Amino acid sequence: MLDKTFDPKTAEPRLYAAWEASGGFAPTDDPAAEPFSIVIPPPNVTGSLHIGHALNNTLQDVLIRFERMRGKAALWLPGTDHAGIATQMVVERQLAEAGNHSRRDLGREDFVAKVWEWKAKSGGTIVNQLKRLGASCDWSRERFTLDEGLSAAVRKVFVTLHKQKLIYRDKRLVNWDPQFQTAISDLEVEPREVDGFYWHFAYPLEDGSGEIVVATTRPETMLADTAVAVHPDDERYKALVGRAVRLPIVNRPIPIIADEYPDPEKGSGAVKITPAHDFNDFMVGKRHNLPVINIFDDFARINDNAPVEYRGLDRFVARKKVVEAFEALGLLREIEKTRHTVPHGDRSGVVVEPYLTDQWYVAADVLAKPAIKAIEDGDTVFVPKNWEKTYFEWMRNIQPWCVSRQLWWGHRIPAWYGPDGKAFVEETEAEAMRQAEEHYGRPTPLRQDEDVLDTWFSSGLWPFSTLGWPEKTDDLARFYPTHTLITGFDIIFFWVARMMMQGIHFTGEVPFKRIFINALVRDAEGKKMSKSKGNVMDPLELVDDYGADALRFTLTAMSGQARDIKLSRQRIEGYRNFGTKLWNATRFCQMNGCARAEGFDPVDVKVPLNRWIVGETARTAQAVTAALAECGFGEATELLYRFIWNQFCDWYVEFAKPLLTGDDETAKAETQATTAWALDVILKLLHPVMPFITEELWAQTADLGAPRAEAGFLMTARFPELASELIDPTADAEIALLIAAITEGRSVRQELNVPASAQPALLVVETSADQRRILTENAPLVARLLRVSELSFVDAVPEGAIPYVVEGATLALPVAEFIDLAAERARLSKEVTSLAADIDRTAKKLGNADFVVRAPEEVVEENRERLAEAQAAKAKLESALARLGVAA
Known part of the structure; x- marks a missing residue:
């Protein structure tokens, strides 16, 4: 039996360690499996997990878990960026704080050794933090932009571009940082x-x-x-x-x-x-x-x-x-x-x-042309598509790219100078020496260029250098081009464009087929997070407080909200409650004997309620699959939330209680088996978004009845593929009538302030013969859930009763004996008048062009939300007045 609650603090590290030890993060070796690869936007080795990382990496993990469960050879290739200037700054600051020499006092070789020493000690911080989030990267393939393999790729690219006259040295203006020189x-x-x-x-x-x-x-x-x-x-x-x-x-x-x-x-x-x-x-x-x-x-x-x-x-x-x-x-x-x-x-x-200096430049305008055409031709697509405009504006006006940096930490430029200043650009010093000897007619001492390359130069090679290029590796053949890049809009120019240019130029193919641009996470008021404002939300703290699943679901659910995500603790807490709801529903099903039955086939169920949940499960599985396949993350979570919380936990479980405790053993057994089947499907559908709680439930319910079709981890189970033949329109109509009758009846009670203790009769005024049958057969269920004394069939709506129409049937609740109708009309009218005044004030403010232009973005957005909320509240109150026969 499940524990009363799920404890993320103990379960998450245990589950992650088991996943990693199993080797399940690596792509399958099955040669028939369709490859699906994504490369992580490499976080700086200096970095720690911030909320933007949490969003970006959650979406990548949702996608890779989904495709892994669909049977694809799914590779999520991780790694970190050496982040030249940022990392050098950290180490220089450490030297200063310790009272040691500056980097110039140490000399280049000793300083770089210090940086490597720091990287070995602290450089893996963000990797461990990503693991806490649940990131299922193939850590066996982890890369670092200064790995020897990647460094070889950098040298190859630089020398090749130089020989093609696409890299050259020139005296031009640059942005110069006087502190870092x-x-x-x-x-x-x-x-x-x-x-x-x-x-x-x-x-x-x-x-x-x-x-x-x-x-x-x-x-x-x-x-x-x-x-x-x-x-x-x-x-x-x-x-x-x-x-x-x-x-x-x-x-x-x-x-x-x-x-x-x-x-x-x-x-x-x-x-x-x-x-x-x-x-x-x-x-x-x-x-x-x-x-x-x-x-x-x-x-x-x-x-x-x-x-x-x-x-x-x-x-x-x-x-x-x-x-x-x-x-x-x-x-x-x-x-x-x-x-x-x-x-x-x-x-x-x-x-x-x-500042005017001699620097190395890439002829970016030449490399940009094929990268522009690739987007124009649809070889790579942006999601959302409107980001193409940003990409095109930059690429069509691109300037020479300054790739040299006057730093010590990074990829040293493979150029060596002779005594007369002539440059020999080669992949190795030995080859440069050979070229110099041939040029000067004798062995000649050379000095290497002091500069290193812009970090974006090496990270621009990331999609193919991490797979082994320039060697013709099996990984390169299998996983390049990668499928989807998930990244932020702020680096479309600086990283996405570089990868497109260099990927096409050196491999002849686009580096990825799809670019999904994720939103920017703001605070609950829509303000950009910053330490100075004190509104930064630490994802690790949120994981500590609510669990990784709750944070992941929140970020995934909100990722479809245009350009900005307004993140609040209340929202995360709400999605933690969603996980708790599923946990409690599973526990209830265990307590009521719900178990998998040998040979169970959902197509054979007979009870209308079970036919309905089977159909809703199939419909949800199809819709979630379609949404995730198109990076519709927000849509997928909305579908999952509505199905799991509303349809399964609320309606199905509530409707199933009489069957699970009744005397009809055939209906009871079918309901128990159907419930167990639906739960298995739910865990699979939800796993990419909430991997920890679903994996724990999967393990804890493994012994419920017959063995599952898939043994082992839920992470590697097959994502549900359910046929449309499981959807039964007749059962849908029957259950829809019951749900609507109860839901709308509850709305009447709530809108008119009918006391919870009041139990009027539910009057059935006008129905079809089939609807009459359904309501009669389910009268005790409707009476219990709507809190009415009985269902009574009448010919007309009596005075003091409030009618409502559902699915073409007319029902009514006689409430006059429980509330003062005249006082209720007055209360509702007063509230409508107040809301109308608020709506008018806010609408006038938003209609003022000067206000919209000058006010902070978050203030304008707050007023838009206030207007929408007030309009919705007014519409609801007007509906209640209409029920009382008053025109609003």
């Missing part, structure tokens, strides 16, 4: 709104005949100005185009040029052009062949290209000094307060600088 990707740049100033500076014309005023938020960069630009159609400046100003402080003449970049309506209409320190200015400089002067060093200090008195100053100290100099020269025209967006490094938190 490295280029960073756009993804690693965090725009922050800050209070600042526009300083309006006057630049005197070189001939002394006047001045031109420019405005800037970064005065220090004027030391590197090489032009002033005005719009060609700006009449104010047409006569000045082609002339020059003398750059203050630097005392260098710079030209006034005409370009479409300046906005005549903004500021003075004239802008300073600093090609080395602004992305827009860099493009203007290229169009006009302007000099490019870099005035920063790697730490964002002023270098030797500036006047001597500024050299070595921090950029912000230099800023203050420049402003003071303009004021002293009488050239500071205005200081205007502003609030503007300033890029910051998401890891370091310091202001990022556009």
Whole structure:
């Protein structure tokens, strides 16, 4: 007999250990099994499980468990990312906190050894946390982006692209993090709104005949100005185009040029052009062949290209000094307060600088073309489809991809330089030395490029490098292309696009057939979670409090809600109660002798109630299978919840009680066997979403009657495939009438505040002959569940009775002796009036375009929800008034 309650704290670790030890997470060896593979978006080795991970990995696990149970060779390949800058930052911080040397003091080799040491000690944290969530990855195939096999793939790709002239070295602007002294990707740049100033500076014309005023938020960069630009159609400046100003402080003449970049309506209409320190200015400089002067060093200090008195100053100290100099020269025209967006490094938190450096670039525009066509042709599909637009917008406007990083932790760029700076790009140092000897005519010492590759470069190879490429492995042949990628919308540009480009280029096939974009998890009020707001929900804490199954079901159920998920503890608690409901129903069935019968076939059941639950089970199995196959996670959980809680636990179990305790032994035995069969199917259907409680119930009910068709773990049992012939329309109609009669009768009682203790008769006014038979045969059941004294057949609805219609039959509840009808009408009318006023206020607010645009997104959404709730409540009250004969 089952214990009274399910204890996740003891059951989950025990069950997971048993699953893992069984080898059941590995794909079947059956060569006839259809391959189905997904690769995990590799979490950072520095990471710990956050709520976004919990959502993403739950959906992956639901899908892989579902396909595994469908008999496919299901592979969920796990791994972690070395996460160059993030991991290096962690170890550098540890060194600083311990009072040890900096990485530069240690030297590259010793520092990297320290990082590996840290990775060995702490790098598996998130893997163990994923296991607590129930992730059924094939851990025997776990990969790390710096594994030797994956490193070989990285070198192969880099060298191949270089030989194809798709990787090259160039001097361009990058996002530069002065704290880490490295280029960073756009993804690693965090725009922050800050209070600042526009300083309006006057630049005197070189001939002394006047001045031109420019405005800037970064005065220090004027030391590197090489032009002033005005719009060609700006009449104010047409006569000045082609002339020059003398750059203050630097005392260098710079030209006034005409370009479409300046906005005549903004500021003075004239802008300073600093090609080395602004992305827009860099493009203007290229169009006009302007000099490019870099005035920063790697730490964002002023270098030797500036006047001597500024050299070595921090950029912000230099800023203050420049402003003071303009004021002293009488050239500071205005200081205007502003609030503007300033890029910051998401890891370091310091202001990022556009910085001119020599870097390695990938010709992403060339690689993007086949990746665009693959989506256009439907070789890979986005779910939801609207994310294609985001993908296309990025890919069709893609810029050269800077892949070099000035870090020590990562894939070292396979390029070696000779004494004259010539680069030899090869997979090994030995091959580079051989090429150098051939070039120079003698053995020549080489030095390897100091930089490492962008983390996205190696993770972009993830779908095929993890399967053994460039070797022609069995896994690669069997599982590539992978089937489904589940990931967040925030890395469509940076990871999904890279994988599409590199996968197609190096394998000739798309890396996955389907890309499912999951939602963003917000708090219960719709606000983005952040430590500063104090609204972060720790998934491990939630697992401790409610169990992994409850969190998994909540996230899966809510994943269909557009772009955002509003997560609350109340919702998770509700789904924990759902698990408890199933546990209690199973326990009830055990106590009432429900057991599998030898040779039981659901097609042969005779009792209408059993024919009905068999049909509902078949209908649910078909719908859940169709939903999960299409990544309809929210739809699948809605179907499961409604079927298990409402149809099975509530209606079927309640309706079955008289049969299980009655004298008809044939009906009793059939009901016991049908119940056991339905429970087995329920456990299979629910397992992908709630694996722990279902596996425990599967084991605890193994000895109920005849042996199951599938021995062993539920995890590897066959997902139900039930035929439509099990659905019986006649039984459906019979049970539907009973459910509707009880449900609608309960609504009447609730809406009109009929006391729970009151037991009026249920009047049957008008029915078909068949409906009359059904209600007569089930009169005791209806009376018990609706809490009425009896069923009575009458010719008309008497005064003081409330009629209601179900399935074409007219029934009525005489309630006048239990409630004051006039007082009830007054109460309902008052509540309707109050709700109408609330609806009007909220609708006017939402109809105000200014409110919708300016109010925080979560406030607007809250008002929309309030409006919908009030409208639904008003409709319900109006229905109750209508029952009382009052027009709302």
